[in-house]
Amino acid sequence: MADSWVNSAERIGADLHLEMAGAGPRRAALIRALREAVRSGRLAPGTRLPPYRSLAADLGVARNTVADTYAELVAEGWLTARQGSGTRVAERAEPLGAHARVPTKAPPRARGPRHDLRQGTPDASSFPRAAWLASYRRALQQAPNEAFGPGDPAGRIELRRALTEYLARARGVRTEPERIVICSGFAHALRLLFAGTGGVLRGPLAVESYGLGFHRELLATAAVRTVPLPLDEDGALVGELGRERAVLLTPAHQFPTGGPLHPSRRAAAVDWARARGGVILEDDYDGEFRYDRKPVGAVQGLDPERVIHIGSVSKSLSPALRLGWMVVPERYVDGVLAAKGEREAWASVPDQLTLADFIVSGSYDRHVRRMRQRYRVRRDRLVAALATHAPHVEVTGIAAGLHAVLRLPPGTEQSVVKAAVWQEVALDGLAEFRHPAATMSAPDGLVVGYATPAEHAYGAALDALCGVLPPG
Amino acid sequence: MADSWVNSAERIGADLHLEMAGAGPRRAALIRALREAVRSGRLAPGTRLPPYRSLAADLGVARNTVADTYAELVAEGWLTARQGSGTRVAERAEPLGAHARVPTKAPPRARGPRHDLRQGTPDASSFPRAAWLASYRRALQQAPNEAFGPGDPAGRIELRRALTEYLARARGVRTEPERIVICSGFAHALRLLFAGTGGVLRGPLAVESYGLGFHRELLATAAVRTVPLPLDEDGALVGELGRERAVLLTPAHQFPTGGPLHPSRRAAAVDWARARGGVILEDDYDGEFRYDRKPVGAVQGLDPERVIHIGSVSKSLSPALRLGWMVVPERYVDGVLAAKGEREAWASVPDQLTLADFIVSGSYDRHVRRMRQRYRVRRDRLVAALATHAPHVEVTGIAAGLHAVLRLPPGTEQSVVKAAVWQEVALDGLAEFRHPAATMSAPDGLVVGYATPAEHAYGAALDALCGVLPPG
Numbered sequence: 001m002a003d004s005w006v007n008s009a010e011r012i013g014a015d016l017h018l019e020m021a022g023a024g025p026r027r028a029a030l031i032r033a034l035r036e037a038v039r040s041g042r043l044a045p046g047t048r049l050p051p052y053r054s055l056a057a058d059l060g061v062a063r064n065t066v067a068d069t070y071a072e073l074v075a076e077g078w079l080t081a082r083q084g085s086g087t088r089v090a091e092r093a094e095p096l097g098a099h100a101r102v103p104t105k106a107p108p109r110a111r112g113p114r115h116d117l118r119q120g121t122p123d124a125s126s127f128p129r130a131a132w133l134a135s136y137r138r139a140l141q142q143a144p145n146e147a148f149g150p151g152d153p154a155g156r157i158e159l160r161r162a163l164t165e166y167l168a169r170a171r172g173v174r175t176e177p178e179r180i181v182i183c184s185g186f187a188h189a190l191r192l193l194f195a196g197t198g199g200v201l202r203g204p205l206a207v208e209s210y211g212l213g214f215h216r217e218l219l220a221t222a223a224v225r226t227v228p229l230p231l232d233e234d235g236a237l238v239g240e241l242g243r244e245r246a247v248l249l250t251p252a253h254q255f256p257t258g259g260p261l262h263p264s265r266r267a268a269a270v271d272w273a274r275a276r277g278g279v280i281l282e283d284d285y286d287g288e289f290r291y292d293r294k295p296v297g298a299v300q301g302l303d304p305e306r307v308i309h310i311g312s313v314s315k316s317l318s319p320a321l322r323l324g325w326m327v328v329p330e331r332y333v334d335g336v337l338a339a340k341g342e343r344e345a346w347a348s349v350p351d352q353l354t355l356a357d358f359i360v361s362g363s364y365d366r367h368v369r370r371m372r373q374r375y376r377v378r379r380d381r382l383v384a385a386l387a388t389h390a391p392h393v394e395v396t397g398i399a400a401g402l403h404a405v406l407r408l409p410p411g412t413e414q415s416v417v418k419a420a421v422w423q424e425v426a427l428d429g430l431a432e433f434r435h436p437a438a439t440m441s442a443p444d445g446l447v448v449g450y451a452t453p454a455e456h457a458y459g460a461a462l463d464a465l466c467g468v469l470p471p472g
Numbered sequence: 473m474a475d476s477w478v479n480s481a482e483r484i485g486a487d488l489h490l491e492m493a494g495a496g497p498r499r500a501a502l503i504r505a506l507r508e509a510v511r512s513g514r515l516a517p518g519t520r521l522p523p524y525r526s527l528a529a530d531l532g533v534a535r536n537t538v539a540d541t542y543a544e545l546v547a548e549g550w551l552t553a554r555q556g557s558g559t560r561v562a563e564r565a566e567p568l569g570a571h572a573r574v575p576t577k578a579p580p581r582a583r584g585p586r587h588d589l590r591q592g593t594p595d596a597s598s599f600p601r602a603a604w605l606a607s608y609r610r611a612l613q614q615a616p617n618e619a620f621g622p623g624d625p626a627g628r629i630e631l632r633r634a635l636t637e638y639l640a641r642a643r644g645v646r647t648e649p650e651r652i653v654i655c656s657g658f659a660h661a662l663r664l665l666f667a668g669t670g671g672v673l674r675g676p677l678a679v680e681s682y683g684l685g686f687h688r689e690l691l692a693t694a695a696v697r698t699v700p701l702p703l704d705e706d707g708a709l710v711g712e713l714g715r716e717r718a719v720l721l722t723p724a725h726q727f728p729t730g731g732p733l734h735p736s737r738r739a740a741a742v743d744w745a746r747a748r749g750g751v752i753l754e755d756d757y758d759g760e761f762r763y764d765r766k767p768v769g770a771v772q773g774l775d776p777e778r779v780i781h782i783g784s785v786s787k788s789l790s791p792a793l794r795l796g797w798m799v800v801p802e803r804y805v806d807g808v809l810a811a812k813g814e815r816e817a818w819a820s821v822p823d824q825l826t827l828a829d830f831i832v833s834g835s836y837d838r839h840v841r842r843m844r845q846r847y848r849v850r851r852d853r854l855v856a857a858l859a860t861h862a863p864h865v866e867v868t869g870i871a872a873g874l875h876a877v878l879r880l881p882p883g884t885e886q887s888v889v890k891a892a893v894w895q896e897v898a899l900d901g902l903a904e905f906r907h908p909a910a911t912m913s914a915p916d917g918l919v920v921g922y923a924t925p926a927e928h929a930y931g932a933a934l935d936a937l938c939g940v941l942p943p944g
Contacts, residue, residue, distance in 0.1 A: 320821035
């Protein structure tokens with residue numbers, strides 16, 4: 001016993017000495033040192049610790065300091081104290097790393113590809129830091145105290161008011177603040193709408209034959225069956241809608257093939273919803289970005305009681321803000337809020353107030369205009385580069401949005417995508433977006449996100465793209 | 473036909489005139505005016521619009537402006553154009569408000585109660601606006617461009633690193649950044665852990681017999697069966713754990729009854745988890761606020777492979793930020809990230825970077841210390857007020873946290889809660905927090921959140937509280 005204690009004491013002493021040389025109170029340093037010694041395994045489970053007075057004398061600290069330390073570590077479960085058997089290292093303090101500690105998964109996009117032409121994100125280097133910070137400052141300074149208390153699950157009224165005005169003006173959406181629910185983006189909106197037994201919508205849900213895979217996965221996880229609608233040059237064939245409960249459309253700019261939904265199809269979709277009691281989910285993911293004419297207004301404006309309009313700042317500002325909105329028919333408002341949960345505001349309140357200020361102050365319009373200009377130039381450069389280097393490749397879906405579709409000769413998509421990987425050009429083939437149950441023809445093509453690279457990197461990305469296209 | 477047109481023209485003309493007097497291009501003004509006229513019902517469905525040239529002449533605009541406007545509104549579905557029948561107002565443009573438009577539900581807490589002693593929120597007026605803004609500015613200025621691109625679902629590495637250090641230092645949590653997942657608060661963490669078929673945990677889940685109702689509801693929605701564990705003065709009777717898969721505990725400060733989990737119970741919980749392959753969910757909701765001695769360290773430190781440690785800034789800073797964290801065993805990391813979804817970062821990236829800066833710069837510690845001081849004074853005032861005005865009422869659970877429990881004479885809780893409503897004192901009775909299947913005795917009591925009121929309002933709230941207590 002004496003031996004084992006002497007050994008421990010030496011080891012503890014050394015550790016403690018090292019630690020206690022640091023700043024701060026002696027007691028805290030002693031607690032840290034002992035914890036560390038147990039953690040690292042240098043003090044093995046079951047080891048008996050020295051009596052207070054010995055350790056206190058050894059270390060030159062008050063006896064109470066040691067007594068407090070032991071009590072603290074007993075309370076935390078590092079040590080055990082039993083009448084008559086003294087203080088010992090607890091059996092259960094398992095060292096970290098006893099199990100595998102190697103991270104199994106690299107964080108996605110930790111290191112970006114050399115040329116990033118993936119669709120879906122705006123140029124991250126163009127985030128309007130100064131203007132956003134100015135809005136943040138104003139928002140934080142002007143916020144009432146209650147803004148820092150528990151939030152309204154619908155989101156801040158300031159933001160819902162700003163959005164009501166903005167969406168009416170810019171997107172032709174007809175609503176009022178009471179029908180807007182703030183969320184963290186389109187996927188969150190889908191989750192809320194189809195949230196288990198509490199959700200306001202149920203499947204089957206008609207979707208476009210081409211769309212985002214992660215939306216389909218999310219719906220599958222929520223046990224929502226999706227039924228693919230064929231597409232033609234006028235958009236989704238909504239005439240094929242039948243007994244589905246809802247239809248998910250991208251009317252402003254079909255994702256990813258690129259055209260707007262034809263007016264007659266818009267009308268037919270609304271007619272279907274009215275006749276069948278169905279609902280249209282309008283994914284207005286890039287409605288602000290239309291280059292050759294005014295944006296096409298939202299379908300929601302045709303019948304606010306039949307359309308759930310969903311938008312976000314993910315394309316217009318940054319997906320990093322996690323800020324979006326749902327404009328919902330009156331009868332769904334309570335259900336969506338219930339799904340959201342009363343204690344969860346989900347989107348940061350300072351950010352909501354900042355976006356409200358950003359919109360009201362005109363910064364949002366200015367930023368969208370600036371980016372529209374910039375993306376238009378990029379689109380034109382893409383078209384020009386292809387005309388020069390690959391005149392046989394048709395570019396479509398370029399009237400709007402942040403991406404284009406390059407039609408490829410039949411049977412070549414897979415090899416072009418492989419060549420792109422080889423050349424470190426990140427982009428997706430059309431097949432990536434196809435609903436597994438789609439029956440329409442499967443054209444070969446590439447989806448090229450021309451907004452993604454930073455401004456200085458765009459030229460090189462275009463060159464690399466042209467290099468992987470099949471010869472004419 | 474001519475008549476109906478003349479009437480429409482007059483009405484349109486008037487509207488257009490009004491609208492077109494505003495700034496901006498004529499075409500936009502004309503579109504707005506026509507949309508409004510259809511929206512409001514002044515232009516009834518089916519009404520035929522004048523030919524381009526008539527309207528152009530009437531309004532003094534170019535003929536092309538009218539043609540463009542009609543085309544735009546046809547594209548949006550407001551108007552229809554058919555060969556030979558001219559342009560008409562579409563049948564389906566339903567005016568907003570055809571259905572009930574009265575908001576059915578006032579936003580919760582839109583107007584606060586006169587005296588707010590509800591548990592669960594820090595003093596909203598104490599949010600450290602200046603220090604937070606300083607961190608936000610630094611974070612926004614120093615963020616790399618990729619921060620504004622698609623995020624890592626685990627959360628920003630900067631924040632996970634800061635939390636690793638902070639949680640080790642302040643809470644005795646042993647982890648590494650790769651095992652931390654950022655979320656928007658405790659409820660979000662629960663959702664992620666029990667997320668449908670993809671969740672890493674399944675029920676039954678043992679819970680404390682007293683706890684938050686909205687956690688129970690959330691679990692019920694996720695089809696997780698909860699089994700109540702009785703409580704005594706040492707915390708949850710973890711010796712009664714059996715075949716449950718997991719247990720949810722509030723070890724630092726039982727919510728709401730108020731004591732820390734006894735060291736022997738901590739040890740027993742870990743033993744149970746090891747023996748049965750179970751998991752402990754540690755809700756460390758107010759671990760920073762301990763008044764009479766150093767905080768009790770986290771149970772997680774005893775066995776990082778058996779404990780999921782969950783915390784947030786909701787009590788320490790504000791629930792409005794929606795920022796929390798989960799420290800998860802290695803084997804659950806991938807599952808939790810999968811449940812989170814690759815495209816959803818959920819918590820705003822600028823806010824994550826801000827919190828990282830706030831912690832690393834020492835602002836977080838300073839704020840917690842300041843608030844600890846302030847809340848301790850409030851607690852002492854509460855105890856003193858009760859000693860003077862209601863010496864027969866025992867106060868418990870006051871060593872830590874932002875609330876106290878007032879034990880009431882048997883059978884009086886309900887009437888005291890009613891009296892409180894009458895006196896506009898918002899607080900909850902203990903019954904509010906009781907698991908419906910709990911079998912332990914049901915003491916009468918009040919849960920008093922002494923952190924909630926603003927500083928200047930606290931005295932009046934205390935007076936009002938004393939006024940509703942039963943006579944001795």
